[in-house]
Amino acid sequence: MEYGSITAAAGKYGAKILYNERIAKYTSFNIGGECDVIVFPNSAECIAEIVSLCRKDGIKYYIFGRCTNVLISDDGLRGVVVMIDGDFSSVRREGNCLICDAGASMTKICTEAKNEGLSGLEFAYGIPGSAGGCLYMNAGAFGGEMKDVVKYCDYLDTDGNIKRMENAKMQLSYRHSVFCGSGKVILSICYELTEGDKDQIAAKMNEIMTKRRDKQPLEYPSAGSTFKRPEGYFAGKLIEDSGLKGYRVGGAQVSEKHCGFVINRENAAFADVKKIIQDIKDRVLDDSGVELECELLVIE
Template sequence: MTVNFITQFPNVTILTNEPLSKYTNTKTGGSADLLAFPESAGEVQALLTFANENQVPVTVIGNASNLIVRDGGIRGLVMILTRMNSIKVVENQVIADAGASMIEVTKHAQAANLSGLEFAAGIPGSIGGAIFMNAGAYGGETSDVADSVLVLTRDGEIKTINREALDFGYRHSRVQDENDVVLSATYALVPGDGDVIQAKMDDLNAKRAAKQPLDLPSCGSVFKRPEGYFAGKLIHDAGLQGHQVGGAQVSTKHAGFIVNVDHATATDYLNLIHHVQAVVFKKFNVHLETEVRIIGESVTQD
C-alpha cells in the first residue's frame, strides 16, 4: 500500500507512520499509516479515487484544532488539507480553500472592508472544519455567512452545495452526515468600515485571551452547550476545575477546556472527558455531549 501511493503520486508529500501528535492542537494522537498533504482539489480527488480503487480507508482533517486522535492512530490514508489555503475576495464575497485558516480569512475580509466574519477572528480552525461543524463564537456562526461550499463526495464527485442545502444546525452541517470532503467555501459578506471591523475583532480577541487558556495545548471547547445550561459552569459547579488525569487537566482558567499540562496522551484526554461527563450527570442529571471530534483507534479501552 505504501509503495503504491508514494509511486502513484510523486508530486504529493506523503509520509509513512507519521505521528499525528505533531499536527493536533492537543499535541496528542497516534500515527497515521499514510499522511498526505495535497495542494489542490484535483490532488484530493485523485488520492481519494485511488484509495477507493484499492479499498484503503481515507480520513480527512484540517487544522486539527477541535480534534482528538486516539493513541492507536489512524489506519489507511490521512489527508491534511492545510496546504490548500488560497483566499480571494470577489466583490462582497470571500472565497477560501478548505485548508485556509479561519483567522486569516477574517483578516482578508477586514482588509477588504467586508463585515460578517468578525465573530471568527480568534477561531483557530480551518475553513473545512468550520463548515463541517458550523463553528461559531460570540453570537455568530458559520451558517450566518456561508453562501456555498464546494465538496468532494466519497464517490469522487465534485459538487457545489448552497446555503439552504447545507442543513446547518448547532455544531452541525450536512457535511457531517454525508461525510463529504470540503474543498472550499464562499462567504457572502456586507460592506463595512475596516476600522470598525478591526475594533470589533480586537475586542473579541481580547475577551478570548482573558477567558481562555490560549497558552496551553487544547482542543478548544470540549463540550456542546446543553440546552438551558453552560457546560463550563456545570463543570465548575461540579468542583472539577483543575481535576487532572495523567497530563490532561480541566483548565483552571475556563472549565470548558481541557489542556495538556504534562505530556498528556489522547487516552488521558478521553478518560478525563468521561470522568467529567459522569460527575456532571451524577450531580446535575445533565449529559454533556462532546463538541470535539474524536477519531482513530484505541490502544486500550477508553
C-alpha cells in the same frame, strides 16, 4: 498495507507526503501517535484522486483540516490521513464575496476580510480551524456562526464528483452540518460579506481576541470547548459546580481558567483525556442530571 498508488498520486501533484509520522505535532491538543501516511493535498484534483484511490484500493482514509477539534489515539491511524491545510489555502475576492480553499485557516480568511474592508466574519476571528473544518462543524462564537456567512461550497461527493451546494441545503445548526459523517469532502467555500469600515472591523476582531485570551486557556494545548452547550446550561458552569475545576487525570486537566476546556497540561496521553472526559460526564450527570455531549471528535 500498500500505499504505492497514494505515493504516486502525491508525486504527480507535487503534494507533500509523510510516512510513519506522529500526528501530535499537527494537532492543537498535541496528542496522537504515528500515522501510516499523511498527505497534504495542494489542489481539489489532488484531493479527488487520493480519495478515489483509497476507495478503489480499500484503504481507510481520514479527512482533517487543522486538527483543532479532534483527539487522536496514541496508536496513530492506519491508512491515509488527508490533511487539508495550508498547502490548499488560497483566498480570493469576487465582489463582496471571499472564495477560499478548504485548507485556508479562519485566521487567514478573517485577516483577508479585514484588509479588504469586508464585514461579517468578525465573530470567527480566533477560531483556529480551517475553512472546511469550520463549515463541517458550523463553527461559531460570540453570537455568530458559519451559517450566517456561507453562501455556497464546492465539495467532492461519495462518487468522486465535484458539486456545489447552497447554504439552504447544508442543514446548518449548532455544531452540525449535512457534511457530518457523510463522506463528502468540502473543497472550497464562498463567504458572502458586506462592505464595512476597515478600522471598525479591526477593532471588533481585536476586542474578540482579547476576550478569548482573557477567558480561554490559550496558553495550553486543547481542542477548544470539550463539550457542546447543553440546552439551557453552560457546560463550563456545570463542570465547575461539580467541583472539577483543576481536576487532573495524568497530564490532562480541567482548565482552571475555563472549566469547559480540557487542556493538555503536561504530556497528556490519549487515555488521560478519554478518562477525564468520562469522569466529567459521570460527575455532571450525577450532580445535575445533565448529559454532556462531546464537541471534540475522538478518533481511534
